[in-house]
Amino acid sequence: MRALDITIVGATGAVGAELIKLLETSQIPVSQLRLLASRTSGGRRLRFRDEICIVEPLDNIVDTKADIAFFSAGGAVSTEYGPLFAAQGTLVIDNSNAFRMNPDVPLLVPQVNPNALASRPHSSIVANPNCSTIQLVRALRPLVTTFAVRQIILTTYQPASGKGLKGIDELLQGARSALRGRASPSAERFPLPLAFNVIPQVGKIASNGITLEEIKLVNESRKIFGLPHLRLTATCVRVPVINGHSAAVYLEFEEPVRLERVHELLATEPGVRLYASGIREAYPTPRLLQDRAVVHVGRVRVNSENPCGLWIWVVADNLQVGAALNALLIAKLAIANNVICGP
Ligand SMILES: NC(=O)c1ccc[n+]([C@@H]2O[C@H](COP(=O)([O-])OP(=O)(O)OC[C@H]3O[C@@H](n4cnc5c(N)ncnc54)[C@H](OP(=O)(O)O)[C@@H]3O)[C@@H](O)[C@H]2O)c1
Incomplete structure (x- = not known):
């Protein structure tokens, strides 16, 4: 295949840095990386393969043509610049919330709904789902497609890195202050100081008491599975972890479920690592994840009070599985499906 002209918007952020690392070791031939x-970051020098790339300020840009542009700079930047790049024939792969529910924008997790990118969308934009959604649908895919689901109830435990590099800094500074007996610095990225705390709010709270993150999980899961009536409800919680999302997920099926069958389905799901007696002991935790490219599932158990109920514990790296890796896999799928060339 020919080498591609690739742009990364938000290259100096937490997701952008992961994307550069993953692209560097990928097989994708790159003729130019912008x-x-x-x-603030204009002029910074970042290494890619054997070259040094100079970071350019986005608002200086006149030429928005590339084969692929990855956007990881927040919804406002994507809303303003995404369509400008797309109009020049660039395939935009967007990590923000800007276009996810747009009917002309595929919301794609390549392991779950690859057919959504069978052809190039008219918008020339493909959306990466929210980080908690990606790991959830990857773990749930074999269960949701095998059994009739009555409802899904989950709680997420989301790290500081979900708010980017500044979120990580805020947690570390808050922890240092607390350990020195000083007052916590004022919270900027989180609604309250996060160090040594647990905050039951991720994103703004709407008038019905549900947070934006909880709404995203429901709507995006329904769109990806193509199940508009899937009954799913969530509480999203921010925890003082640097990186790695966890979720305790309860599934209730229409019929009783056998643990052995669930093990079989999860153990053979590509990109999912099952922790279960006789397969791999113990359970995954965000700090000690060994393989950051897969979704880890443990604590799998049938509800002893209800044979139709199943609990699972799902952990994944939000910067990789939940953002950069998914974006890169979308790019690989776009290349394989020959949908890179624009209008
Ligand atoms: N963190 C996660 O786990 C995660 C997961 C899934 C999706 N996402 C999404 O990915 C995006 C980036 O998140 P992040 O965690 O990487 O955030 P981050 O660490 O704060 O990085 C933000 C990046 O955007 C750039 N940026 C900010 N404002 C800009 C502007 N006006 N023009 C051009 N560039 C601008 C920043 O450049 P400077 O360095 O110059 O400020 C930086 O490169 C967000 O949309 C987020 O919702 C994040």
């Missing part, structure tokens, strides 16, 4: 960020 790294864009805010004015």
